[in-house]
Amino acid sequence: MTDDIARLAAGMADRLVARRRDLHRYPETAWTEFRTASLVAGALADAGYELRLGGEAVRRESMLGVPPAEELAAHMERAEAQWGDPALIGRMAGGLTGVVGELKCGEGPVVALRFDMDANDMDEARDDAHRPHREGFDSVNPGAMHACGHDGHVAIGLGVAEALAALRDRLNGTVRLIFQPGEEGVRGAGPMVDAGALDGVDYLLGGHIGFQARKTGQLVCGTDKFLATTKFDVTFTGVPAHAGAAPEQGRNALLAAACAALNMHAIPRHGQGGSRITVGVLNAGQARNVIPPNGLLKAESRGETTEINDYVFARAKDVAAGAAHMYGVDHAVAVVGRSASGGSDPELAARVRRIAEGMPFFEPSGIVDSVDLRGSEDFAVMLAEVRRQGGTGTYVMIGSDLASGHHSFHFDFDERSLAPGVELFVRCVFDCMTLPARVRA
Numbered sequence: 415m416t417d418d419i420a421r422l423a424a425g426m427a428d429r430l431v432a433r434r435r436d437l438h439r440y441p442e443t444a445w446t447e448f449r450t451a452s453l454v455a456g457a458l459a460d461a462g463y464e465l466r467l468g469g470e471a472v473r474r475e476s477m478l479g480v481p482p483a484e485e486l487a488a489h490m491e492r493a494e495a496q497w498g499d500p501a502l503i504g505r506m507a508g509g510l511t512g513v514v515g516e517l518k519c520g521e522g523p524v525v526a527l528r529f530d531m532d533a534n535d536m537d538e539a540r541d542d543a544h545r546p547h548r549e550g551f552d553s554v555n556p557g558a559m560h561a562c563g564h565d566g567h568v569a570i571g572l573g574v575a576e577a578l579a580a581l582r583d584r585l586n587g588t589v590r591l592i593f594q595p596g597e598e599g600v601r602g603a604g605p606m607v608d609a610g611a612l613d614g615v616d617y618l619l620g621g622h623i624g625f626q627a628r629k630t631g632q633l634v635c636g637t638d639k640f641l642a643t644t645k646f647d648v649t650f651t652g653v654p655a656h657a658g659a660a661p662e663q664g665r666n667a668l669l670a671a672a673c674a675a676l677n678m679h680a681i682p683r684h685g686q687g688g689s690r691i692t693v694g695v696l697n698a699g700q701a702r703n704v705i706p707p708n709g710l711l712k713a714e715s716r717g718e719t720t721e722i723n724d725y726v727f728a729r730a731k732d733v734a735a736g737a738a739h740m741y742g743v744d745h746a747v748a749v750v751g752r753s754a755s756g757g758s759d760p761e762l763a764a765r766v767r768r769i770a771e772g773m774p775f776f777e778p779s780g781i782v783d784s785v786d787l788r789g790s791e792d793f794a795v796m797l798a799e800v801r802r803q804g805g806t807g808t809y810v811m812i813g814s815d816l817a818s819g820h821h822s823f824h825f826d827f828d829e830r831s832l833a834p835g836v837e838l839f840v841r842c843v844f845d846c847m848t849l850p851a852r853v854r855a
């Protein structure tokens with residue numbers, strides 16, 4: 415069995431690289447993953463998976479930070495021009511780009527794997543030091559780049575889908591593959607949870623290429639300390655007036671925004687654990703001699719627990735309201751992303767370790783039980799939902815030599831990590847299927 419999985423994974427290594435490079439060339443950002451999702455859905459259907467698409471995979475009412483309708487329409491057209499499947503893309507209108515594929519293989523637990531699909535909002539480096547450019551697979555889509563490795567995640571996910579379909583006669587349970595849009599900005603997991611994508615899941619696995627496993631051959635078996643976070647915009651709307659002749663008739667939105675920014679950073683820390691708040695953008699004003707009628711803050715709160723983050727965000731909203739009141743301006747707060755706190759199940763991480771120790775690709779000294787993320791990943795939203803139902807899960811980091819840090823325009827990873835990634839996840843699915851179901855149907 416183990417040998418069969420290793421052989422299947424090794425046999426698809428070249429195709430995984432080709433797939434990754436194709437995805438890298440046509441990156442799509444949050445809620446616009448029409449081409450990517452249509453290729454995923456087509457491949458899953460061909461391999462015999464039952465599909466959930468559109469509103470069955472993503473709850474429209476829960477979507478945050480969705481681009482305007484014209485932008486979505488333009489991206490759908492682009493996806494078709496770039497050889498996406500028009501019929502499948504049509505079912506994703508409105509940005510419903512999540513895909514769930516399920517393979518029912520008799521009695522046994524439901525094992526789910528989650529792969530994120532979106533690219534970053536940035537332009538890719540165009541110099542010969544950057545391999546994707548040198549070898550001709552750099553992004554052709556302006557303002558979009560796979561700078562986090564999610565192209566590799568999709569390639570691995572489709573490899574896993576193919577391998578499990580080939581071995582389906584030997585599976586005992588249900589495999590559910592969840593391809594998630596909008597991980598950047600922590601937007602995609604919540605609407606998939608709300609659509610029921612995690613219902614009945616006993617074991618959930620997810621992971622990332624690189625991150626804190628920055629050398630090929632390393633593996634982190636479990637990730638802890640996901641920070642809960644809320645991403646939010648605050649707009650202040652005042653009244654413009656002549657700065658010399660009639661400033662008293664104006665209502666100054668710039669001062670309200672500045673006051674809110676300073677005082678959000680003065681919110682008291684929480685005694686029960688770590689927290690963060692950052693106002694990353696402050697735009698305000700129109701002209702030197704006009705009382706500023708507009709102000710915009712883009713901010714985020716984080717907390718070691720969901721409760722701590724909720725506390726910081728609630729205080730930030732109070733600060734915004736107070737500042738608006740002080741300067742006599744209107745204000746509105748819009749949440750554009752959110753994620754939960756959480757960590758991996760150490761028992762499941764220990765099983766991942768045992769599997770990895772049986773794979774020559776991973777160096778024994780490079781296998782680590784767990785690391786603290788100290789960042790946010792909306793996998794935590796899915797994990798929290800699985801735990802709520804009685805299931806469990808872990809998040810791995812598959813080591814890969816990185817050309818540059820994540821979210822940098824020179825980002826690139828070592829493609830030799832793709833096939834072992836497939837082998838690891840497939841073996842984990844078989845391993846989880848030896849465990850009892852945990853969630854009552």
Ligand SMILES: [Zn+2]
Nearest residue numbers: 562563564622
């Ligand atoms: Zn990422």
